[in-house]
Amino acid sequence: MRVFAVVSFVALAGYAVPSEATAAPVFLGPTPYLSAADSPFDLSSPGSTFHLEDFEDGELNTPGIHQLPPGALNATVMDPSPTTDSVDADDGTIDGSGTAGHSFAAGPAVSVFTDPPTLYWTIYFEFDAQELGFLPNAFGFVWTDGSPNSRVTIELIDENFDVVASHQYAEVFGDDVYTGTTPEDRFLGVISDQGIRRVRITSSHSGDGPPLEIDHVQYGLVPEPSAMALFAVALFMAGCGARRSSRRRSA
Ligand SMILES: [Ca+2]
Ligand SMILES: [Ca+2]
Numbered sequence: 001m002r003v004f005a006v007v008s009f010v011a012l013a014g015y016a017v018p019s020e021a022t023a024a025p026v027f028l029g030p031t032p033y034l035s036a037a038d039s040p041f042d043l044s045s046p047g048s049t050f051h052l053e054d055f056e057d058g059e060l061n062t063p064g065i066h067q068l069p070p071g072a073l074n075a076t077v078m079d080p081s082p083t084t085d086s087v088d089a090d091d092g093t094i095d096g097s098g099t100a101g102h103s104f105a106a107g108p109a110v111s112v113f114t115d116p117p118t119l120y121w122t123i124y125f126e127f128d129a130q131e132l133g134f135l136p137n138a139f140g141f142v143w144t145d146g147s148p149n150s151r152v153t154i155e156l157i158d159e160n161f162d163v164v165a166s167h168q169y170a171e172v173f174g175d176d177v178y179t180g181t182t183p184e185d186r187f188l189g190v191i192s193d194q195g196i197r198r199v200r201i202t203s204s205h206s207g208d209g210p211p212l213e214i215d216h217v218q219y220g221l222v223p224e225p226s227a228m229a230l231f232a233v234a235l236f237m238a239g240c241g242a243r244r245s246s247r248r249r250s251a
């Protein structure tokens, strides 16, 4: 049920919510995230229809997710180190630090030669319907480190490598600290009306800076989005009605 609260937040904040039952993807977040309990998805028993990759075994190896294209330039797992930026709780203690956990750091950035240059860090996942038994309609991750003022985009990409949905967050991400601190860490995600075949995360910023790090990659099946968006709107309207009648009673 927590997912409804976030969709409702998205509606209040003016994000992309379907106007009718058109079922456009609903992009979620950004919301602070220190442990799996902060996810809008129910991560209490990952396994059959929902998966959580926290990288704590040192690998990307939850079912049905692979990097695209496979190769030496892919993101890699960061072991505990002074600059590792895991989700806070992964080391056993929510204490403002993720250095004793594991994160997933992007491969080399693409640099666009403006002055100063703009760096684009990308992590690109593909889902395997055979291995999962389905294509996920929900995906999320936690942005844990990068340069200050990073711009983040999520793209959903289909079988033909066409971008079917894209969302750049209005907020910017990142602080000036690269040593595993966690107050800047944010959940971002999407619920789609279509099965998600591929998803590409891009984090960009002006000038040099450290690589994009993410954690708690999560994906699976949730109830279809148009119904949830309508439910969120209904909740919002009910809340407005309650406030109006309360004001009338107190007048
Ligand atoms: Ca910690
Ligand atoms: Ca981790």
Ligand SMILES: [Ca+2]
Pocket (backbone or CB within 6 Å): 085, 144, 145, 180, 181, 182, 183, 184, 185
């Ligand atoms: Ca961080």
